[in-house]
Amino acid sequence: MRSKKNPVKKEKNLKFQKYLVNYLGLLPFFVLFVVFVLYPFFYGIVMSFTDWSVSSRGNVNFVGLENYKYVLSGVGTSSVRFLASLKNLLIYVPLTLLIGLTLSLVLALILSQIKRGYSFFRGAWFAPYVLPLFICAGIWQWFMTTNTGLVASFFAKLGIGVGVDWSSTAIYAIFLVIFIDVWNSVGFNFVMISAGMKDISPELYEAAELDGASTIQKMRYITIPMLEPILFVVITYGFVSALQVYDIPWILSGTGDYNNIGGPGQCMLFPVMEMVRNIYLGANSGLGRATAEGVILMIFIMLITLVQFKVRKKRY
Amino acid sequence: MKRLKRVACVVLAIAVSLAMLTGCSGSGSSLAASGSGSGSAGSAIRTSGGAAKAGDNGSSDGGYDLVFWVYSDAVLNDQGKLFKQWADDFCAENDDVNSITFVGKDDADLLTSLMAGVGLPDMFFASARDCMKYEQAIDLLDLSTIYDNDTKGSFYANTMDAVTANDGMWAVPFMSYVPIIFRNLDVMKAAGIDASEQLDDWDTFFNECQKVKDAGYDATTSWATGGYYAPGAVLACDAENLTVGVKDGKTTVDPSQCERTFETIQKLETYSNGMSYSDDAAAEAFKTNKLAFLLAGPWNEPDYVQAGVNYDIQLVPPYEKGGWTGGLQGWDFMYGVNTGDPGRNDAIVRWLQKMASYDVQKTFAQVIGRSVLREDVMNDPDVMQTNMLKVLSTGLNNGMMQMEFGHSNVFWASAIGDVAPSVATGKITSADGAKAFVDSVNGLYAEAGE
Numbered sequence: 001m002r003s004k005k006n007p008v009k010k011e012k013n014l015k016f017q018k019y020l021v022n023y024l025g026l027l028p029f030f031v032l033f034v035v036f037v038l039y040p041f042f043y044g045i046v047m048s049f050t051d052w053s054v055s056s057r058g059n060v061n062f063v064g065l066e067n068y069k070y071v072l073s074g075v076g077t078s079s080v081r082f083l084a085s086l087k088n089l090l091i092y093v094p095l096t097l098l099i100g101l102t103l104s105l106v107l108a109l110i111l112s113q114i115k116r117g118y119s120f121f122r123g124a125w126f127a128p129y130v131l132p133l134f135i136c137a138g139i140w141q142w143f144m145t146t147n148t149g150l151v152a153s154f155f156a157k158l159g160i161g162v163g164v165d166w167s168s169t170a171i172y173a174i175f176l177v178i179f180i181d182v183w184n185s186v187g188f189n190f191v192m193i194s195a196g197m198k199d200i201s202p203e204l205y206e207a208a209e210l211d212g213a214s215t216i217q218k219m220r221y222i223t224i225p226m227l228e229p230i231l232f233v234v235i236t237y238g239f240v241s242a243l244q245v246y247d248i249p250w251i252l253s254g255t256g257d258y259n260n261i262g263g264p265g266q267c268m269l270f271p272v273m274e275m276v277r278n279i280y281l282g283a284n285s286g287l288g289r290a291t292a293e294g295v296i297l298m299i300f301i302m303l304i305t306l307v308q309f310k311v312r313k314k315r316y
Numbered sequence: 317m318k319r320l321k322r323v324a325c326v327v328l329a330i331a332v333s334l335a336m337l338t339g340c341s342g343s344g345s346s347l348a349a350s351g352s353g354s355g356s357a358g359s360a361i362r363t364s365g366g367a368a369k370a371g372d373n374g375s376s377d378g379g380y381d382l383v384f385w386v387y388s389d390a391v392l393n394d395q396g397k398l399f400k401q402w403a404d405d406f407c408a409e410n411d412d413v414n415s416i417t418f419v420g421k422d423d424a425d426l427l428t429s430l431m432a433g434v435g436l437p438d439m440f441f442a443s444a445r446d447c448m449k450y451e452q453a454i455d456l457l458d459l460s461t462i463y464d465n466d467t468k469g470s471f472y473a474n475t476m477d478a479v480t481a482n483d484g485m486w487a488v489p490f491m492s493y494v495p496i497i498f499r500n501l502d503v504m505k506a507a508g509i510d511a512s513e514q515l516d517d518w519d520t521f522f523n524e525c526q527k528v529k530d531a532g533y534d535a536t537t538s539w540a541t542g543g544y545y546a547p548g549a550v551l552a553c554d555a556e557n558l559t560v561g562v563k564d565g566k567t568t569v570d571p572s573q574c575e576r577t578f579e580t581i582q583k584l585e586t587y588s589n590g591m592s593y594s595d596d597a598a599a600e601a602f603k604t605n606k607l608a609f610l611l612a613g614p615w616n617e618p619d620y621v622q623a624g625v626n627y628d629i630q631l632v633p634p635y636e637k638g639g640w641t642g643g644l645q646g647w648d649f650m651y652g653v654n655t656g657d658p659g660r661n662d663a664i665v666r667w668l669q670k671m672a673s674y675d676v677q678k679t680f681a682q683v684i685g686r687s688v689l690r691e692d693v694m695n696d697p698d699v700m701q702t703n704m705l706k707v708l709s710t711g712l713n714n715g716m717m718q719m720e721f722g723h724s725n726v727f728w729a730s731a732i733g734d735v736a737p738s739v740a741t742g743k744i745t746s747a748d749g750a751k752a753f754v755d756s757v758n759g760l761y762a763e764a765g766e
Contacts, residue, residue, distance in 0.1 A: 024330070054427070055452030077759035138596075145597040146590030163590055168541045168737055259760065260543040260733035280427055282449040282725040284765040 048291035054282045067285060067292035078278060082293055084266040085274045091174055092270070093242045100182045100238060101231075104189035109219065111190075112197055122194065126187035133184065137251035140180045141167065167252045173268040177249050181242070189234050196230035197223065228312075236308055243301050246272040271297050379414035380663050385440035387648070388420035389615075395684055402676060406667055413663050430454050436653050438664050441490065444478060444647035444721040451486055451722075457652035457661055458484040462669045470674065470692045472712065478722035479649065486722070487649035488672045489689035491680075493614050494631070494711035495549040495643035496704075501626045503608040507531035515630040516637040518553075518580060521609075525587035528608040534589035534601060536609040540581050540740030542592030546611050547736035548718070548729045549632045549643040550584070551577045555716035556640045560728075562766060567728060567757045571750035576635070577732075578739045578746035578753075585740040614686055614704055629707045631714075642715025644729060647689060681705060687712060726764045731756035 048067055050060045071082045111121050128136060143151040144166040156162045161169075166176045200223065208218050224231075249270055253263040258277045262269025271293060278290035384403075389395050396418075403416040419437065421429075426442050429435050430453050442450070450456060463485055468476050475489035501511045507528045515521050525535035539546040551558075554577050561568040591598040593611045601607035603623040611632070620627055634641040650671050652664040670676055677688040681699050687708035693699055694709045719727045732753055739749035 027330070054430075054449050057453065077756075077763045080759075142596060145595055148589075148591075148597055148601070165538065165541050165590055165592070165737075168592070169741075257543055257727060257730045257733065259727055259730040264541070264734050264737040280424060281764070282446070282452070283763050 044291045045295055048288060048295045050288050051285040052287040052291070053284050054279075054286060055284075056287070063285070063288065067288045068296070070285075071289055071293050071296070078274070078283070078289060081262065081266055081269060081277070082271065082274045085262070085269040085271045088174055088266070088268070088270055089243065089245075092178060092245060093239065096178050096181050096242045097235065097238050099178065100186055100189060101234065103182065103186050104193055104234070107186065107190045108193040108197055109223070112194065122191065125190050128184045129187040131184070133247040134251050136180055136184045137248045140176065140183070141252060144176060168263050168267065170265055170267040173249075173252070173263055176252065177245065177268060180248050181245065184248075185238070185241075189238070192230055192234055193227060196227045200226045232308070232312055236305060239304055239308070240301055243297065243304070244272055245270045246276075249273060250276075379412055380660050381414050382416045382439065382660075382663060382667065383419060383437040384416055384667075385419050385421045385426060385437040385442075387441060388422065390441065391418050391420040398680065398683055402670065406670055410663065410666060412659065413667075416667065438655060438660065439650060439652050439668060441648065441650045444487070444489070444649045445719060445727055447478065447487060447649060447722040448481075448725050450651055451481060455654040456484075456486045457654045457664055458486065459488060459652060459665060459668055460485045461665060462488065462672055467672065470690050472689055472691045474717065475647065475689045475721075478647070478720075481722060487651045488668045489647060490650050490671060490677070491648040492687045492689050492708070492712060493646050494687075494708060494715045495545060495611055495613065496707060496711070497630045497632060498602065498610045498612055498616070498620060498625075498627050499630060500602055500605060500608050500610075501628060502605045503528060503531075503533050506605075507533060507608065511628065515633040517639070518633050518635055521633050522583065522587070525609065529587060534607040535587040536584065536589070536607070537591045537593045537595070537598045537611065538588040538740065539584040539593070539611065540588075540736040542594045542733075544727075544730040544733035545644075546593045547577070547581050547732045549611060550580050551729060551732055552644040552716040553577070553580075553632060553634055553639075553641060555642075555714075558716070560716075560720075562724070562726075562761055565758075565761050565766065567754060567761065569754060569757065571747070571754045573750075574753060575746050575750040578736070578749040581736050581749075582739050582742070582746060588740075614708060617685065617704060629703050631707055631711050640714055642711035642713070644718050645712065645715040646718055647721055724764075724766055726757075726760045726766055728757045728760060731760060 047060070049062055049064060051063050051066075052060045070076060071079050073079050074083055107125060111118060114121065131139075140151075143149045145152060146163060146165050147153065147156070152161065152164075152166060161172055164172050166172045204222050204226070205218055208222055213221070249263075249268040250261065250273055253261055253268045258280050261277055262273055275290040275293045275297075278286045278293065280286075283289075386399065390399050399418055403418070407413050407415060421440070426440060427446060427449065430450060436454065459479075463476070471489055476485075479485050479487045479489060497515065499511070499515075504511050504524070507524075508531070509524050509527055513520065513524075515524075528535040537546075539550060551574060554574060557573050559568045559570065559573065589598075589601070589607065591601070598607065598610060599612075599616070599619065602610040603620065603625050605625075617629075631641045632643045650668055652661070652668050655661055655664070672690075674690060674693060677690045678693045678696065678699055680686065681688050681693055682701070685702055685704050687694060687705060691712075694705075694712060700706050700709060716729075718729055734756055735744075735749050735753045738744045738752070739746055744752065
């Protein structure tokens with residue numbers, strides 16, 4: 001005797017048939033997603049466990065955690081360079097975020113008080129953001145030329161960096177990168193924060209004024225809490241892009257030779273630059289090491305983003 | 317009607333997906349697997365907007381459309397015209413070749429494409445520094461048939477050694493350079509220096525720097541910053557003393573052999589204006605008669621000519637008059653890719669044979685003013701008509717190779733770029749700098765597993 005068909009299963013089948021066309025409509029997207037996002041992502045992770053190099057020609061061997069052990073060991077040129085790049089990142093990321101965000105917030109607060117010329121200032125601050133980063137780096141390379149550069153000379157008059165080659169001297173080089181990055185991105189953050197400020201109801205400020213709140217109190221208890229969703233986006237985006245910093249230091253320290261990328265003593269070296277060096281150097285396991293470094297960086301980014309989400313969830 | 321729409325939707329969705337999948341892999345994958353470059357060359361033609369037929373091993377009329385990746389200079393201005401003329405002549409002389417499309421690429425772009433194994437051209441023009449990487453990464457065409465004994469003897473001997481490996485000859489030596497010093501004659505005159513006096517040795521150079529400095533001008537840039545180029549040029553002045561080589565994964569260069577190099581770099585810093593040799597600001601200072609001596613490359617000359625600078629060209633000086641000089645030599649080779657099609661490979665070899673010929677390299681040197689790697693051309697009095705070529709010719713006879721081209725992946729001399737700034741600023745002594753340099757070179761060999 002034939003058993004009766006399960007009604008739940010039948011309903012599911014009907015639903016599937018009903019939406020089959022819709023699912024098929026999504027197929028092109030999924031094809032692109034799988035081919036260009038998922039496949040390279042997992043391929044990269046898998047290859048980080050191999051001795052993949054320029055000369056492999058498909059002959060790739062599984063080496064387990066060797067690449068990870070090597071890049072974190074601190075022994076060997078590539079490993080020393082990678083660890084130095086992580087150290088630089090520890091200085092660069094917090095400072096870039098702190099300075100950039102503070103400046104954007106202060107700018108947004110000041111310019112929100114301006115009745116005339118607001119559009120001009122907004123446009124002026126945003127302008128660097130639309131410039132390609134290599135142009136920004138080029139402009140600042142010129143400004144920071146030792147002794148003759150406009151800004152370097154100004155700093156020298158203040159007693160900062162007298163006679164220093166900013167792009168090849170430790171600490172100065174990182175500050176130069178921070179400076180350029182903040183200059184480039186502050187306009188974008190400022191526009192985001194300004195847009196968020198416009199959404200804050202004026203009634204809240206009026207009520208606070210009636211209660212006798214000072215300007216600082218209004219900022220602390222109304223503006224910043226109400227801006228939280230925007231600030232979260234700005235901080236998360238800032239973190240992720242700062243951790244992947246590449247173009248500005250690459251141009252500033254560019255010499256046409258991969259061994260010298262990142263400047264003398266790795267003063268301006270960041271992880272993505274070291275990955276690129278490993279790719280092009282042609283060493284054994286070079287590509288495997290590069291992907292291992294990429295995975296390590298990805299784990300950092302994921303952990304930091306996760307912490308940000310957790311903190312936000314806890315607070316709000 | 318509704319059913320028809322549904323069916324149309326399904327068909328379209330599947331068609332779009334299949335089309336995308338086909339576009340993503342298709343012939344490219346099979347080429348990667350076979351190591352052939354012919355079909356992928358077609359995609360390069362399409363990308364570059366060339367008119368040649370795409371993705372074929374031979375067109376319907378039996379002719380080949382070859383693709384040649386070159387430095388971007390070679391598709392522009394005089395070089396572009398020259399290469400186009402040679403290609404037109406070649407196609408006219410060879411019935412089986414329809415066209416040669418030149419695609420401008422830089423080294424990094426080349427290396428990425430070659431590693432991917434797809435999109436390979438038929439020939440490419442690239443740095444000799446990556447010669448071994450190319451040999452390892454792709455199926456290069458053996459060019460041994462180009463080199464009879466006469467041809468071999470026409471090139472600088474060490475270039476023949478560089479292209480020879482594993483019973484084959486894998487490239488055509490073409491272009492070269494050595495670091496050179498441009499002297500601003502107006503600044504020299506203002507400083508009371510006789511411009512006819514040549515930079516015979518380092519002491520002469522330091523004396524001239526001092527005079528320029530005393531006259532209130534900038535003498536030179538920093539020879540320690542901006543990477544390996546400037547400190548490497550100083551290192552090459554000690555080439556005769558350096559026991560370059562590798563033994564048991566370590567360099568055979570002893571720190572004591574390059575101590576003088578670091579002393580010179582340190583002394584040069586006292587005459588530096590703080591800029592790197594490659595800074596745009598340094599070039600501007602030179603062009604506006606504020607800087608006397610600028611280390612640069614032969615490729616910089618057109619810029620100074622255009623700016624109307626009154627200059628002459630000198631080699632990086634030796635330590636003693638008549639001593640070793642010439643700086644660190646860089647070379648560029650032309651390579652062929654094994655396409656798997658004997659007819660096409662033959663066409664590639666014939667084109668590269670033309671590039672290796674006396675006439676082509678002589679014309680290149682005369683028209684472009686850059687040195688080539690055929691020794692007979694560089695010693696030809698007809699060619700040596702410009703100051704630049706005379707200087708480069710001397711440099712090629714004396715200078716030191718940047719690395720063991722074709723037999724090593726380690727650009728060992730570049731390690732100096734990391735150490736020189738610390739010595740120049742006095743952070744470490746010359747002796748410590750020499751030791752740090754040797755340690756750094758050893759690190760590079762260890763990393764490369766050589």
